[in-house]
Amino acid sequence: MAAPAEGTFDAALDPVRCYAAVASRDRRFDGVFLTAVRTTGIYCRPSCPARTPAAENVTFHRTAASAQAAGYRACRRCAPDATPGEPGWDVVADVAGRAMRLIADGVVDRDGVEGLAARLGYTSRHLNRLLVEHLGAPALALARARRAQHARTLLTETDLDAADVAFAAGFGSVRQFNDTVREVYAATPRELRGRAGATSGPAGRIRVTVPVRTPFAGPELLAFLATRAVAGVEVVSGTTYARTLDLPHAPGTVEIDLPRLEAGTRGLLTAWFTLGDLRDLGAATERVRRLLDADCDPVAVDAHLGADPLLAPSVAAVPGLRVPGHVDGCEVAVRAVLGQQVTVAAARTQASRLVATYGRPVETTVAGLGRLFPSADVVAGLDHGALAMPGARARALTTLASLVAGGELHLDRGEERAAVRERLLAVPGVGPWTADYVAMRALGDPDRFLPKDTGTRDALRRLGVDPARAGEISQRWAPWRSYAQLRLWQSLTSPATASTEREE
The missing domain is CATH 3.30.310.20 (DNA-3-methyladenine glycosylase AlkA, N-terminal domain)
Known part of the structure; x- marks a missing residue:
């Protein structure tokens, strides 16, 4: 392996604060940055239990790909790639953060760098320039680091054979898989696996x-x-x-x-x-x-x-309350439209009926699971008269699904949030409640608030606050208003009010 390069420090990372986090082994910074040590040639998470290196011997990197590009290998003791992601990607939601979300979803593996650039509205050349500037590595290197991380996880946690691991991690060949693992971890796949147990059920x-x-x-x-x-x-x-x-x-x-x-x-x-x-x-x-x-x-x-x-x-x-995201943006949008003007229980019933009638049957080993939620093209083709809901809501449902099915609207964390909200609000029958609910759960926006939601208003009344002041009061909760929203809903513990979340 080549000797680690001096590299350049990411201007967005304060070396003094980063080193203080490393010295205190602060786990809160795991995933926010990586520490590269010149004397050992490895990079670690900030909480690595190894002896703290001297300040003059370390540099800091935003991503594993950046550290790998500088010639460092991953620490096998602290597994620096097995950390939560950068929380700032959801707060800022800039091009680099959105690109990382799409790369993690496998867009580069499926559609190439050109496909990733097209999703983000850039040329591949300009996108790579932005990624190198902000994350220290181009798209292919970031995707390669992601594949290496999945390969390490599968090698250490499952009994899949090497060929299956290479296939599952997204490598084009076993040879490419072997070469990448050796370069990133300074170990062969067999050595990395070690005593991995048979955890594939x-x-x-x-x-x-x-x-x-x-x-x-x-x-x-x-x-x-x-x-x-x-x-x-x-x-x-x-x-x-x-x-x-x-x-x-x-x-x-x-x-x-x-x-x-x-x-x-x-x-x-x-x-x-x-x-x-x-x-x-x-x-x-x-x-x-x-x-x-x-x-x-x-x-x-x-x-x-x-x-x-x-x-x-x-x-x-209740410390550590999360904002529930979703596995599919179109699904959460369809369910949000179904939830307009009705209780959570009624929306769940309508969604269950939709699934029972139009969901694709699948075989599973889990009792109670047997269908996929209807895809965008299926929902787009539904007969309005067959849907047990007002005509305006049915039209909003099929119009929204048509936009997703036609590729005119993407409801995931790779999109620019303001543009998605504007496009949603242009759909007749889709109002601010639906657009902001989708932004919170599908786009991962941490700063959405639903002031006219019935649950929000009920919770504020319980707290002795006039619901008419909801929007004003929520300003002091920025940039974490989505989490404040969840706390208001979570406070409704009474059975009579626990499921009143809906648009007025």
Whole structure:
């Protein structure tokens, strides 16, 4: 391996603050930056338990690809690539952050750099220039680092053979897989696997650990999902959430345990995937990460909201509350339209009927799971008269789905949020409640608020606040208003009001 290059320091990273985080082994910064050590030639997460290197011997990098491009290999002790992602990507949602979300979903593997650039509205040359400037590496290198991370996960956590690992991680050949693993980890796949146990379950189930920052309010996230679970698509049993997944190559399922994780602990959740095509593992994992809001920095969010007298009791009682994302943007948009003017329970019933009639049947090993949520093209072709809802809402539903099916509207974290909101509001029958709900759950916007939502108004009344002041009061919760929104909904614990979330 070539000697590590001196490299250039990312101007957005303060070396003094970064080194202080490394010296204190602060886990909150895992995933925010990486520490490259010249004397050892390796890069680590900030919380690596190894001896703290001298300040003059380290540089800092935004991404694993940047550190790899400078000639460093990943630390095998702290596994720096197995960390939550950068929370700032969701806060800022700039081109670099949106590109990283799409790369994590496998867009480069499926459509190439040109496909990624087209999604973002840039030429590939200009996009690579932006990525090198902000993340320290071009798109192909970022995608390669992602493949290496998935390969390491599969090697250390499953008993899949090397050829299957290479295939699942997105490599074009076993030779490319071997070469990349040796270069990134300074070890062969066999050496990296070590004593990996047989964790692939029956019927091709694959275990993947999903890192999250702590504290993590798993039971509250599970309760949110359970209240809205659509029959045939989602099932909640005990502490486990399971659902079907409509993935790029074939359907699949995921089962994930959602425990409460206390602050200061290393947050690892266990997910079991059953896939029709191993190539979908990366996309499936990324979509589940979005669902779990895995990249959130709960300490920063709770510190801000906990300083507000209205929300302080909620933060103290339930630290680490997440904003539930989603595995499919079109699905959450369809469900949001179904939820207009009705209770959560009524929206769930309508969605379940839609799935029972139009959802594609799939075979699964999970009791209660047997259908995919109807795709955009299926919803776009529905007969308005066959839908048990007002005509205006039915037209909004099919029009929105037509835009998604035709590629005119993308509802994922790779899109520019303001443009998506404008396009949604241009659909007759789609108002601010629907647009902002979609932004919060599908686009991962941490700063959306629904002032006219019935649940919001009920929660504010309980807190002794005039609901007419909702928009004004929410300004002090920026840039984390989505989390404040979840705290207001979560405060409605009474059965009589727990499911009143809807647009007025």
